[in-house]
Amino acid sequence: MSAIDPRDRGGPAQPLLIVKHLKKYFPIRGGVLGRTQALVQAVDDVSFEVKKGETLGIVGESGCGKSTTARLLIGLLPKDAGEIIFDGEALGGDLSLRELRRGVQMVFQDSYASLNPRLTIEESISFGPEVQGLDDPRGRARDLMERVGLNPDRFAQRYPHELSGGQRQRVNIARALAMSPRLVVLDEAVSALDKSVEAQVLNLLTDLRRDFGLTYIFISHDLNVVRYISDRILVMYLGEVVEIAPVDSIYAEQAHPYTRSLFAAMPSMDPDNRTEEPPLAGDPPNPIDPPRGCRFHTRCRFAEDICKTHAPKLKSLPGNPAHFAACHIHDPESKHSVTALEAAE
Numbered sequence: 001m002s003a004i005d006p007r008d009r010g011g012p013a014q015p016l017l018i019v020k021h022l023k024k025y026f027p028i029r030g031g032v033l034g035r036t037q038a039l040v041q042a043v044d045d046v047s048f049e050v051k052k053g054e055t056l057g058i059v060g061e062s063g064c065g066k067s068t069t070a071r072l073l074i075g076l077l078p079k080d081a082g083e084i085i086f087d088g089e090a091l092g093g094d095l096s097l098r099e100l101r102r103g104v105q106m107v108f109q110d111s112y113a114s115l116n117p118r119l120t121i122e123e124s125i126s127f128g129p130e131v132q133g134l135d136d137p138r139g140r141a142r143d144l145m146e147r148v149g150l151n152p153d154r155f156a157q158r159y160p161h162e163l164s165g166g167q168r169q170r171v172n173i174a175r176a177l178a179m180s181p182r183l184v185v186l187d188e189a190v191s192a193l194d195k196s197v198e199a200q201v202l203n204l205l206t207d208l209r210r211d212f213g214l215t216y217i218f219i220s221h222d223l224n225v226v227r228y229i230s231d232r233i234l235v236m237y238l239g240e241v242v243e244i245a246p247v248d249s250i251y252a253e254q255a256h257p258y259t260r261s262l263f264a265a266m267p268s269m270d271p272d273n274r275t276e277e278p279p280l281a282g283d284p285p286n287p288i289d290p291p292r293g294c295r296f297h298t299r300c301r302f303a304e305d306i307c308k309t310h311a312p313k314l315k316s317l318p319g320n321p322a323h324f325a326a327c328h329i330h331d332p333e334s335k336h337s338v339t340a341l342e343a344a345e
Helices: 066-073 097-103 121-132 137-147 165-177 195-212 223-229 247-252 257-264 305-309 339-343
Strands: 017-030 035-050 055-059 081-086 104-107 183-187 215-219 232-237 240-246 315-317 320-325
Touching (some): 017 066, 035 066, 035 240, 055 223, 066 215, 081 097, 097 104, 121 165, 137 165, 165 195, 195 223, 215 223, 223 247, 232 247, 240 247, 240 257, 247 320
Parallel strands (some): 055 232, 104 183, 183 215
Antiparallel strands (some): 017 035, 017 081, 232 240, 240 320, 315 320
């Protein structure tokens, strides 16, 4: 593959994806007339960038807005507010939804539910290129089956129920690549697989990123998997971004108390390293009525009065401009001090 991508409009230094102040609220309707009674704030003012050729890992508890964000990025859900800019062109402006879906594809968690049970594997992979009018969709499908480790002579005419979970996920990966995308969103794409199969699929994704010049957004609960495949990690909590940093930086030091709790909950291979108490107590607050100020203050042992009234901004850490966290502890204008975290060690 050449160093310069002919599809690249803004140059290699321009981020492939820029998300600005993205919001998505889901209405809860009731009554005889079905009027909106409340709003679930699933994604609330989320902003981030994805560089060309990198893998951005997104982590957080269930219900934090990871999957909703992914669906907003590929246009499966309409956004309520904010901007999605793909290689310098804004969705709804110079960039149409049809063009976005040519450049951004998604691999879902449920490998069976995301495939049409009435289509053969070859038909599933070639369907998108046929709809988009691309050349030789069937030949493209067979080439991609070979590329993801499925012999087209054996698997092309099979149906999804005749494949294993790992084989179906390889089909989903091939189907995503059939559109020649530049960005692939992987939403828990390996979480339902056995560990041995998971390792094979992760290595396959790494090879495909290199060979096809892809950029990934990788959503997962498994922090070890995220560390293996990601270049940067974004942490979400209750619809907001609380920390984003290069993978080595965030594994060396977690700046946000919530991120520290997530990492503390990781299983240890050391039998002597036992968890005496849960690193994080309680359930996340109701997204219909999130807490005022910092949304994590109801579960944070470092919370003070300012956390209950003022929402912290995402700011870079002193001495580490690539590491961002939304916590008053790292705000020099706050009465908090970073020594509060250090004292807890």
